Amino acid sequence: MLNVKTQKLHLAHTWTIARNSSDYKENVFVEINKEGITGIGEAAPNVRYDEDAVRTTQRLNECSQTVEEKNLLHFQDLKQEIDRTVTDQSCAKAAIDMAILDWAGKKLGAPLYKMFGLNPDKSPLTSYSIGIDSPENMQERVRENADMPIFKIKLGKENDREIIEAIREVTDHVIRVDANEGWHDKEFALAQIKWLADKGVEFVEQPMPAEMMDETAWLKERSPLPLIADEAVKKTSDIIKLADAYHGINIKLMKSGGILEALSMIHLARATGMKIMLGCMVESSVAISAAAQIAPFVDYVDLDGNLLLADDPYLGVTVKEGKLIYNDLPGLGVIAR
Ligand SMILES: [Mg+2]
Structure with missing residues (x-):
């Protein structure tokens, strides 16, 4: 099962770069719960790349069937499938990739490194x-x-x-x-x-x-x-x-x-x-x-x-x-x- 939630992360100090300024970010977290193991991932949508929390959430939810049906230990094969499913919001892709690898690492009992x-x-x-x-x-x-x-x-x-x-x-x-x-x-x-x-x-x-x-x-x-x-x-x-x-x-x-x-x-x-x-x-x-x-x-x-x-x-x-x-x-x- 896939759980997706948006969470506000507050910056300790207002964050300003050449193009914009912010006091908080709305990042999207995804959890994969399968076989009693939870894998977690995070997306940080960025307007510079035409990303936002709403579409990121949609893309993550669109991955739920793949995650449900496929063997998550075959994460190299899964990447191809997710590349086909998620064609924008690359931060969503990052979140699902992380969650799958976190799950796989926990299943195999080893840190990714x-x-x-x-x-x-x-x-x-x-x-x-x-x-x-x-x-x-x-x-x-x-x-x-x-x-x-x-x-x-x-x-x-x-x-x-x-x-x-x-x-x-x-x-x-x-x-x-x-x-x-x-x-x-x-x-x-x-x-x-x-x-x-x-x-x-x-x-x-x-x-x-x-x-x-x-x-x-x-x-x-x-x-x-x-x-x-x-x-x-x-x-x-x-x-x-x-x-x-x-x-x-x-x-x-x-x-x-x-x-x-x-x-x-x-x-x-x-x-x-x-x-x-x-x-x-x-x-x-x-x-x-x-x-x-x-x-x-x-x-x-x-x-x-x-x-x-x-x-x-x-x-x-x-x-x-x-x-x-x-x-x-x-x-x-x-x-x-
Ligand atoms: Mg830079």
Whole structure:
């Protein structure tokens, strides 16, 4: 049986990026109950990808017959079927993929990272994201999280340089930058990136709008910092065309439609020589713990969506000084608080 519910997750602080601002997110949770085992998954609908909680709920319910009738341990076969059933709302696909894998892990009695043969000690340290705010408030967020070794600073408004100067006043830790498509002129973007390189920034995520591929390819030829595609990449079939414009890709389960597609993206990106980042939306510990299961595969980790919440309803993989701490629980390793 499939249970779908929408739940409001409140942010500890108003969350602002280049395109919008929010105090809470409405994420959709799905539970598969079968043979006395419950598998859980989470969808974080995002307007940037034309997603919402209502259609996500519909898509999840449309999967109920497949989940009911099919053997969930054949999750590779099931993925094909779900790809045919759910043709939009990739976050819904992510939720059902997670729930099936959580169920399978519990049925087999193993955490997913063990089922995939991964060593959790190899997971890179996660960054901690600082949303756009006044430079003073952004400094305060950094001070509150002073034990985090890597900060990801959201930029893409008018005062980017003022913000970075302010952050550098309060930390000498690694800084990454995410412009969230905020720079619309390639010459301006290049000037910003050169300035950021002088400030010791490690890389820049999605400097220009996803559709500005030629401009971004121009930028890549000249950029002193690696450029990581985020909004420009959702699934495996997007990757090849990005190799000329970006040095790496940011994989998120909500964009890929789950863990299995993310694994296929990892293998293709590796083959093309691109760097691989594993990111997230604002999500509870369900989706964050799901992504963490494959983190040992990637170069950069940004799994902090749950750390930004005031009221995470779940407990799973935790973070200590940027290090992901795994438990030995089967599946996603998640329990309700
Ligand atoms: Mg991003």
